[in-house]
Amino acid sequence: MAANGEEQKSRHQEVGHKSLLQSDALYQYILETSVYPREPESMKELRELTAKHPWNIMTTSADEGQFLNMLLKLINAKNTMEIGVYTGYSLLATALALPEDGKILAMDINKENYELGLPVIEKAGVAHKIDFREGPALPVLDHMIEDEKNHGSFDFIFVDADKDNYINYHKRLIDLVKVGGLIGYDNTLWNGSVVAPPDAPLRKYVRYYRDFVIELNKALAADPRIEICMLPVGDGITLCRRIK
Ligand code: SAM
Ligand code: CA
Structure with missing residues (x-):
């Protein structure tokens, strides 16, 4: 029994500790074999343009962009929302996936x-599919909630903005997404800091938002209105499917 346990443990360790990915080389392999060769020209152009911007660390990675694009097609999304646009890489991945x-x-x-x-x-x-609103998202959501006809009207919502507001977004978005629709919360592994020891040397902003991300992850796991799936894509994305 004990020997079997040991065997299990060592086999697991062999598989690696970085979720499914054992090395940076493996991530590079994914990008080079299946992401970059299939990346639409416009997404490549936007990715390269964004790489020159001082805040480029905020952009969605190419593999996550590819994932979002396929996911949207799989669920036949038509009416969607994005909170947190930056230069628009995830927005373009979405816009290209939607029907005319x-x-x-x-x-x-x-x-x-x-x-x-x-x-x-x-x-x-694809710009005609986008209705861009400048300003904080929360008041826009509050305004939308007031009108019954917006309830249950979204097929997909991607949240990639201020992490300290995710819980507040969730309280509103759960009414705006349709039953059977999806909300994707991005960065739910928050640079791996969700499992960092309390005294770990973290950048100030990583430390500040970490507790909010941890609280969000707990709240989503306990929310009976959704089914969830946390994927180790990009910096972690938690998909929430509304079931009631
Ligand atoms: N999805 C984007 C992409 O693919 O490049 C990245 C978004 S970036 C990580 C986060 C964005 O959230 C920033 O552009 C920031 O201006 C925006 N943001 C921060 N607070 C916000 C708020 N209260 N309402 C709306 N957007 C906000
Ligand atoms: Ca993100």
Whole structure:
């Protein structure tokens, strides 16, 4: 029995501790064999443009962009929302996946960064699907909630903004997404800091948001209105499927 246990343990250790990925080389392999060769030209252009921007660390990774694009097609998403746009990489991945009459309500407090990427989105012929609102997302959600007809109207919602507000977003989004629809909360592994010891040397902003991310993860796991699936893609994305 004990020997079997030991065997199990060592086999598990062999598989590695970095979730499914054992090395950076393996991640590079994914990018080079299946992400970059299939990345639409417009997404490549936007990724390269964003790489020159000082806050480029905020952008969605190419593998996560590919994942979102396929997910949206799989669920036949038509009416969607994005909170946290930056230069628009995840927005473009979404816009390319939607049908011609698909819609994305996109919100960000910073319009300048959105406008940096906008020419690429326009050239890709998908800008007509985007309704960009400059400003904090919470008041927009509060306003939408007031109108019954917005309830249950979204097929997909991607949340990639201020982590200290995710719980507040969830309280509203759960009414706005349809039963059977999806909410994706991004960065739910928060740079791996969710498992860092209390005295770990973390950057100030990582430390500040960590507790909010941990609280969100607990709240989502305990919420009976959703089914969840936390994926180790990018910095962690938790998919929540509304079931009631
Ligand atoms: N999804 C983007 C992409 O693919 O490049 C990355 C988004 S970036 C990680 C987070 C964004 O959230 C920033 O552009 C920031 O301006 C925006 N943000 C921060 N607080 C916000 C708020 N209260 N409401 C809306 N957007 C907010
Ligand atoms: Ca993100």
